[in-house]
Amino acid sequence: xxxxxxxxxxxxxxxxxxxxxxxxxxxxxxxxxxxxxxxxxxxxxxxxxxxxxxxxxxxxxxxxxxxxxxxxxxxxxxxxxxxxxxxxxxxxxxxxxxxxxxxxxxxxxxxxxxxxxxxxxxxxxxxxxxxxxxxxxxxxxxxxxxxxxxxxxxxxxxxxxxxxxxxxxxxxxxxxxxxxxxxxxxxxxxxxxxxxxxxxxxxxxxxxxxxxxxxxxxxxxxxxxxxxxxxxxxxxxxxxxxxxxxxxxxxxxxxxxxxxxxxxxxxxxxxxxxxxxxxxxxxxxxxxxxxxxxxxxxxxxxxxxxxxxxxxxxxxxxxxxxxxxxxxxxxxxxx
Numbered sequence: 001x002x003x004x005x006x007x008x009x010x011x012x013x014x015x016x017x018x019x020x021x022x023x024x025x026x027x028x029x030x031x032x033x034x035x036x037x038x039x040x041x042x043x044x045x046x047x048x049x050x051x052x053x054x055x056x057x058x059x060x061x062x063x064x065x066x067x068x069x070x071x072x073x074x075x076x077x078x079x080x081x082x083x084x085x086x087x088x089x090x091x092x093x094x095x096x097x098x099x100x101x102x103x104x105x106x107x108x109x110x111x112x113x114x115x116x117x118x119x120x121x122x123x124x125x126x127x128x129x130x131x132x133x134x135x136x137x138x139x140x141x142x143x144x145x146x147x148x149x150x151x152x153x154x155x156x157x158x159x160x161x162x163x164x165x166x167x168x169x170x171x172x173x174x175x176x177x178x179x180x181x182x183x184x185x186x187x188x189x190x191x192x193x194x195x196x197x198x199x200x201x202x203x204x205x206x207x208x209x210x211x212x213x214x215x216x217x218x219x220x221x222x223x224x225x226x227x228x229x230x231x232x233x234x235x236x237x238x239x240x241x242x243x244x245x246x247x248x249x250x251x252x253x254x255x256x257x258x259x260x261x262x263x264x265x266x267x268x269x270x271x272x273x274x275x276x277x278x279x280x281x282x283x284x285x286x287x288x289x290x291x292x293x294x295x296x297x298x299x300x301x302x303x304x305x306x307x308x309x310x311x312x313x314x315x316x317x318x319x320x321x322x323x324x325x326x327x328x329x330x331x332x333x334x335x
Contacts, residue, residue, distance in 0.1 A: 266316025
């Protein structure tokens with residue numbers, strides 16, 4: 001019996017790319033999804049007179065929504081004429097960096113925050129006229145008036161598990177209607193691929209509830225937390241040393257390239273990294289143990305043992321995981 005393969009890719013929308021997908025029907029005896037094409041002139045990836053772009057499958061997993069033999073197919077976008085990576089394809093450069101510094105065995109875990117919004121643009125959980133009670137009871141909260149959207153969370157978490165994605169946990173965040181899920185720990189390509197598919201699943205599931213998933217850095221102006229994608233990272237040396245030297249060296253290396261990272265950590269980052277709401281200022285760099293107001297937080301357990309990982313707290317919720325992991329690899333491992 002034929003089955004459905006949902007081809008997923010990242011488009012060329014600016015300043016923040018969007019996810020796209022379309023369905024290909026595969027014959028029962030087809031076990032490897034083939035290269036496919038799409039109209040790049042409709043996704044900000046090609047002009048109308050040379051509109052064809054190619055989808056090259058790079059990761060497949062069970063489709064937890066359709067079930068059965070159906071699959072999800074994450075693709076890289078390639079130039080149809082030459083087969084080279086499309087200019088919007090950030091995965092290819094990430095793969096090159098990961099291969100170049102493979103001996104450092106760098107792994108990542110990404111904490112994806114997001115905000116549930118009504119179609120009118122207001123955050124879920126906000127009154128139609130006015131604001132909810134100030135932040136405080138919502139983070140990891142339970143109960144009516146403190147938590148909204150849990151039905152979406154439960155469905156999304158189970159979908160990620162059924163798809164075989166490396167989801168590690170979920171929690172309600174500081175602002176009403178704001179949630180987080182974590183993907184990892186894995187190498188740069190794996191964690192980024194799994195995060196991208198998990199994002200697609202989140203958007204797709206929220207469709208059924210008439211809820212919009214926003215990855216905006218500051219979805220609600222004022223005295224409310226923004227949304228980030230804190231990125232935990234660890235090299236073999238950081239995991240094996242017992243004197244904090246490798247971790248300190250990694251932080252110092254990142255601190256030498258502050259703007260290179262900040263300018264590539266997601267759109268509208270300055271509205272989120274203000275020095276308030278558990279952030280460091282966007283144009284200043286710091287690191288410290290247990291300090292959620294620092295650019296990079298070192299967990300207290302890491303200080304205690306002298307080894308482990310560190311958390312770059314600057315990436316936005318709307319960051320490109322292939323860019324963020326590549327930059328961390330190149331900066332930390334490249335010396």
